[in-house]
Amino acid sequence: MKKRLIGMAAAGAICLAGTALSPAAASAQDPILFVHGYVESASLWNTMISRFEKDGYPKSYLRAYSYNTSQSNKVDAELVKSEVEKLLKTTKASKVDIISHSMGGLNSRWYVKFLGGESQVDDWVSLGGPNHGTETANFCFSTSCVEMRVGSTFLK
Secondary structure: OOOOOOOHHHHHHHHOOOOOOOHHHHHHOOOEEEEOOOOOOHHHHHHHHHHHHHOOOOHHHEEEEOOOOOOOHHHHHHHHHHHHHHHHHHHOOOOEEEEEEOOHHHHHHHHHHHOOHHHOEEEEEEEOOOOOOOHHHHHOOOHHHHHHOOOOOOOO
């Protein structure tokens, strides 16, 4: 698996490139699963998904979903696995790309690393993922917040 981490500026450049793909080129691209962060929902991705569609991606290749952000990232990683499997089945692709934001980077990374995702994910992008923890998580007490704290057992 190519492991490529790009920052927000680079991701914005991808989305705003303005170069439309031909239908053949779009279908040659990997489908994309969008994974939102803490206390967000699938709607976080509406603008980005519409930009990918304008650039020629088929609607069926772009999937965002909502999940319970207060539960363990390990539980959410199982949902990522399920969503990847649905996207692969729908598109008949062999691999997907994942674009994640904030806490979505943790559960999607867990999926790639521990739940067999490495064989199904081509590129994984984390936008603002708290991969080394965040002190902001010290102010909330859900399971996912405890896991996002600097030095947490989950992150180790």
